[in-house]
Amino acid sequence: MAQIALKIDVDTLRGTREGVPTLVRLLENAKARATFLFSLGPDHTGWALRRALRPGFLKKVARTSVLEHYGLKTLLYGVLLPGPDIGCRAATEMRAVRDAGFECGIHTWDHVRWQDNVRQRGRDWTLAQMQKSYTRFLEIFGAAPTTHGAAGWQMNDYAFAQLDAWQMAYASDGRGHGPYRPTLDGQPLAQVQLPTTLPTFDERLGVNGADASEVVRQLLALTEPDQTNHATAHVFTLHAELEGQKLAPFFAELLAGWRAQGHALVALADYYATLKLDDLPLYPISWGEIPGRAGELILQP
Structure with missing residues (x-):
């Protein structure tokens, strides 16, 4: 039996208000734990339209029906509508996640x-963005965050x-194949990365015509006990805007399938608690591409 750590990225105001409560209900029904990572500042989702010229971006938009999942209003934030402050307008929903017993952490500021x-x-820009998210998290939750999951799997050395x-x-x-300690200039950092x-x-959605039910089947095939290659855990990232809304029935099906396979559905904290820290490998911070996603991201060698 493997652990599957569920990492939930919450990108938008709509995802926080509508998708997050749905996911809490689904997880409670499945007796699953998870880590919610919140965007804590302005919702400028409409700015993402600037990515239209990047290789692969328009193809991904067409496959995943971005308008259908995110809604027109969200896609206009920062373009024709001002970007709402998520942390100010949805603090109640965020605290409700903590009060339901789920781990909460930082996704990003903007x-x-x-x-x-x-x-x-550079350093000043990076630390200013991170400090805003850290301060807002303290204001909302009254305690320091225990974990972080970068927006778009994008980081730099200063972060x-x-x-x-x-x-x-x-x-x-980032993305990868197992827990490790990252190195900077050849020196190991104290943190453990759980990619x-x-x-x-x-x-996977829309690739070779795959519908949502087919994606569920593909993911379950990857976690079959004889297909895990002796892995003791996986990390699965989902989005409040997708699995918490239109794809919610398929996420419920996925949770049931993982339970039937015998997996424990846990938070990042639970996964970390099982690790033998002295045995973890060291890897430099690296970049690479992932099938189905446009551009490079943090990728474990």
Whole structure:
């Protein structure tokens, strides 16, 4: 039996208000634990339209029906409508997640601004964005965050170093095949990275005509006990805007399938607690591409 750590990225105001409560109900019904990672500042989802010229972006938009999942109003935030402050307008919904017993952490301050800029930005810009999210998290929850999961799996060296400065024991900021300690300039950081190991729903949806039911079948095939290659855990990233809304019935089916396979559905904290920290490998911070997703992201070698 493997653990499957469920990591929930919450990108938008709509996802926080509508998708998150739905996911809490689905998880409680499945007796599953999970980690919710919140976007805590302005919702500028409409700025993502600037990615239209990037290779593969328009193809992904067409496959995953972005308008259908996110809604027209959300796609206009930052373009024709002002970007609402998610942390101010949805703090009640965020605290309800904590009160239901789920782990909460930082996703980002401004999702699109971070995802589109952090790789090229310097220390001052990076730390200013991170400090805004940290301060807002404290205001909402009254306690320091225990974990972090980067928007779009985008980071830079200063961001990784700041996680150590915050004394975060673990985070999930990239993609990969298993837990590890990242290195900067050849020196290991204190944090443990728990990379996303399974493909996301939107990376498979529409590929070769795959509908939502087919994606569920594909994901369950990857976690069959004889297909795990002796892995003791997986990390699956889902989105409040997708699995918490239109894809909710299919996520419920996926949860039931994982339960039937005998897997424990856990939070990042639970996964981290099982690790033998002295045995973890070291890897430099690296970039690469993932099938079904446009552009490069943090990728474990």
